[in-house]
Amino acid sequence: MEFAQVATIASKEFWDRIRNRWVLAVALVFTAFALSIAYFGAAQQGMVGFRSIEITIASLVSLVIYLIPLIALLLGFDAIVGERERGSLDLLLSMPITRVELLLGKYLGLAAALTFSTVAGFGLVGLVLSAQLDLAALFHYFGFMASSVLLGCAFLSLAVMLSVFATERTRASGLAIALWFFFVLVFDLLLLGALVLGAGNSGVGWGSAILPYLLLLNPADVFRILNIFNLEDMRTLYGLATVFPPALAQPWLLGAVMAAWIISPLALAAWRFRR
Amino acid sequence: MANISPVPNEAGAPVIAVRAIRKHYGVIHAVDGVDLDIRAGELFGLIGHNGAGKSTLFKMMLGLIQPTAGEIRIDGAHVGGGNFRAVRRKIGYLPENVILYDNLTGLETLRFFARLKGVPSAHNGAVLERVGLAHAAHRRVREYSKGMRQRLGFAQALLGSPQILFLDEPTTGLDPKAIRGFYAILRQLRSEGVTMVITSHILAEIQERVDRLAIMAAGQVQATGTVQTLREQMDLPLCFSVRMALGDLGTVRDALGHLPVGAVEARDGHVAVQCQREAKMAVIATLASLGGKVLDLTVHEPSLEDVFFGFSD
Numbered sequence: 050m051e052f053a054q055v056a057t058i059a060s061k062e063f064w065d066r067i068r069n070r071w072v073l074a075v076a077l078v079f080t081a082f083a084l085s086i087a088y089f090g091a092a093q094q095g096m097v098g099f100r101s102i103e104i105t106i107a108s109l110v111s112l113v114i115y116l117i118p119l120i121a122l123l124l125g126f127d128a129i130v131g132e133r134e135r136g137s138l139d140l141l142l143s144m145p146i147t148r149v150e151l152l153l154g155k156y157l158g159l160a161a162a163l164t165f166s167t168v169a170g171f172g173l174v175g176l177v178l179s180a181q182l183d184l185a186a187l188f189h190y191f192g193f194m195a196s197s198v199l200l201g202c203a204f205l206s207l208a209v210m211l212s213v214f215a216t217e218r219t220r221a222s223g224l225a226i227a228l229w230f231f232f233v234l235v236f237d238l239l240l241l242g243a244l245v246l247g248a249g250n251s252g253v254g255w256g257s258a259i260l261p262y263l264l265l266l267n268p269a270d271v272f273r274i275l276n277i278f279n280l281e282d283m284r285t286l287y288g289l290a291t292v293f294p295p296a297l298a299q300p301w302l303l304g305a306v307m308a309a310w311i312i313s314p315l316a317l318a319a320w321r322f323r324r
Numbered sequence: 325m326a327n328i329s330p331v332p333n334e335a336g337a338p339v340i341a342v343r344a345i346r347k348h349y350g351v352i353h354a355v356d357g358v359d360l361d362i363r364a365g366e367l368f369g370l371i372g373h374n375g376a377g378k379s380t381l382f383k384m385m386l387g388l389i390q391p392t393a394g395e396i397r398i399d400g401a402h403v404g405g406g407n408f409r410a411v412r413r414k415i416g417y418l419p420e421n422v423i424l425y426d427n428l429t430g431l432e433t434l435r436f437f438a439r440l441k442g443v444p445s446a447h448n449g450a451v452l453e454r455v456g457l458a459h460a461a462h463r464r465v466r467e468y469s470k471g472m473r474q475r476l477g478f479a480q481a482l483l484g485s486p487q488i489l490f491l492d493e494p495t496t497g498l499d500p501k502a503i504r505g506f507y508a509i510l511r512q513l514r515s516e517g518v519t520m521v522i523t524s525h526i527l528a529e530i531q532e533r534v535d536r537l538a539i540m541a542a543g544q545v546q547a548t549g550t551v552q553t554l555r556e557q558m559d560l561p562l563c564f565s566v567r568m569a570l571g572d573l574g575t576v577r578d579a580l581g582h583l584p585v586g587a588v589e590a591r592d593g594h595v596a597v598q599c600q601r602e603a604k605m606a607v608i609a610t611l612a613s614l615g616g617k618v619l620d621l622t623v624h625e626p627s628l629e630d631v632f633f634g635f636s637d
Contacts, residue, residue: 054440
């Protein structure tokens with residue numbers, strides 16, 4: 050592995066996204082949403098202005114869980130298939146670069162762009178709020194930003210995997226949307242259904258026993274648990290999270306699961322791309 | 325470049341050696357047992373119909389696709405083997421209908437590819453100058469014409485002074501003036517000892533310019549050699565075009581009656597005579613004996629196109 054080659058591809062991908070203002074646009078979207086949630090999130094209760102970090106983060110989590118996977122999937126779905134369809138892949142592969150280096154460079158460049166947008170967008174809001182936050186609250190907010198970055202990287206990895214497996218760009222885009230639907234909308238409903246079916250008459254059954262592990266099969270759920278378990282009083286607000294054993298909810302463990310969600314699709318993509 | 329190969333040499337070791345190479349996609353045999361030696365410093369043409377297998381062969385020579393069987397060595401090393409990076413650094417490649425990045429300028433494009441090739445960007449300006457794009461160095465590729473993109477693609481292939489150039493339909497989209505300029509650069513490169521493999525569907529363009537060529541059809545090389553040796557192998561008839569004074573057209577027919585010539589046709593004051601190469605001098609001598617009755621005489625060698633269709637049909 051020559052890291053100079055990886056870096057060349059990655060820096061091109063990153064600067065492409067800076068130059069076409071993708072990074073700026075996404076950062077602005079994050080800033081706008083985070084600010085409005087922080088200040089107007091409680092407007093329904095007749096209150097305006099920043100209330101508490103717990104409520105702000107909880108609202109941000111439910112927004113980000115839809116938005117970041119979508120943005121990441123749209124960013125990465127054509128990484129390889131796009132080059133192939135445009136006809137520029139052969140030239141790239143004729144260079145002194147391996148397929149794995151090319152794939153990794155693409156991923157790291159796109160991940161850097163997404164990370165930069167996320168940190169800049171939410172970081173700005175963090176700065177604005179910092180005057181009203183104590184150290185513990187800042188720490189929570191930082192945890193939220195870090196987990197958002199991980200969530201983006203996990204879905205980006207899935208997107209890049211699609212871009213290797215798909216034979217056409219249009220098919221890759223369809224699969225990306227399908228993946229979003231599955232992980233963000235359908236997965237929890239399926240689990241809920243399984244829980245109800247498995248509960249039996251007693252109310253506790255095999256469903257609730259394996260449910261926590263099933264939740265780990267969805268990076269979006271891992272993200273939710275990561276954020277909610279950091280906030281004691283938030284746990285009770287979420288039905289699904291209440292069945293989650295605290296032993297499994299260690300941030301380092303969930304972080305490792307997220308890392309697995311980043312590495313596994315990429316590894317699968319590399320295996321496929323090398324053939 | 326420290327390692328410039330000597331001028332083309334009949335006995336020289338091949339720089340590109342293709343041995344029993346096959347590429348099968350299920351029942352489709354895209355390339356079906358090709359052997360080829362391309363010598364150092366040679367300008368080698370690869371011609372064939374669409375689907376003849378030349379693009380597949382090209383991509384296997386570049387290591388872009390894995391052959392089903394056989395092996396290809398470039399400068400003695402396996403393409404796609406452990407030291408593929410060293411092999412790749414000796415190679416320049418201009419794909420057919422090269423696609424570059426619209427959002428980059430000409431100079432940025434070269435900088436990107438120079439980094440990938442691991443060569444300094446200091447000479448990028450000179451390379452752009454060489455292909456006639458110095459004036460557009462800071463314009464985005466988006467604003468380039470098709471011919472300019474092709475030239476930028478060529479510039480990319482020239483980065484790092486490669487010893488071997490693979491040029492796939494390189495003159496697509498170039499105007500006649502640019503085509504001449506392009507071949508002038510190829511002649512320069514040839515004198516520097518660069519080995520070049522070129523495909524083209526414009527046979528007339530290739531026939532005056534390549535040292536040797538291979539004709540591919542149905543996944544196999546049907547013939548290899550210089551244009552002249554291929555003509556001789558094919559044994560296609562030559563064609564004489566004789567301009568006669570009006571009223572003397574019958575004379576030619578009578579005079580050539582004893583020679584093994586093909587059809588003699590009269591049209592617009594010209595007589596067209598076909599004959600095999602062996603009869604060429606006898607025909608010329610007979611026509612010369614007619615003295616002043618022959619106003620003009622032209623001999624047409626079979627074109628590469630005739631040879632090509634002869635081998636590929």
